[in-house]
């Protein structure tokens with residue numbers, strides 16, 4: 001029974017995510033590779049979801065806002081582009097623009 005409930009919950013989450021993706025991709029212009037949540041999942045989440053290797057976690061608003069205040073958004077974008085100690089250059093996103101990185105950083109700060 002518990003397993004069943006879990007499966008249902010998982011399925012409806014996946015379904016909701018797919019619907020969101022379809023709705024979003026319809027709204028996005030064709031020049032954009034992917035929406036921000038998808039890009040996040042495909043690139044940044046590997047480290048920023050769990051805080052692996054000491055990465056600032058997604059959703060840790062306090063830490064992100066402090067970093068934004070201290071360094072400023074353009075410095076943060078440059079950090080991702082050129083890489084840091086543990087973070088690979090580009091943060092595993094090969095086709096992200098500066099604007100994408102800004103949005104991804106805001107997305108992680110929420």
Ligand code: HEC
Pocket residue numbers: 040043044045046047048052053054055056067071075076077079080083084085086087088090091092093096101104105
């Ligand atoms: C392989 C793991 C990894 C991936 C993938 C990754 N990061 Fe990071 N990120 C880190 C780590 C670890 C740090 C902390 C600094 C360090 O040790 O390199 C960091 C720090 C940052 C910072 C702070 C930079 C600064 O100047 O302090 C930003 C912004 C950031 N990541 C954005 C991103 C974005 C956006 C993506 C996806 C496009 C991404 N990261 C993908 C591991 C990763």
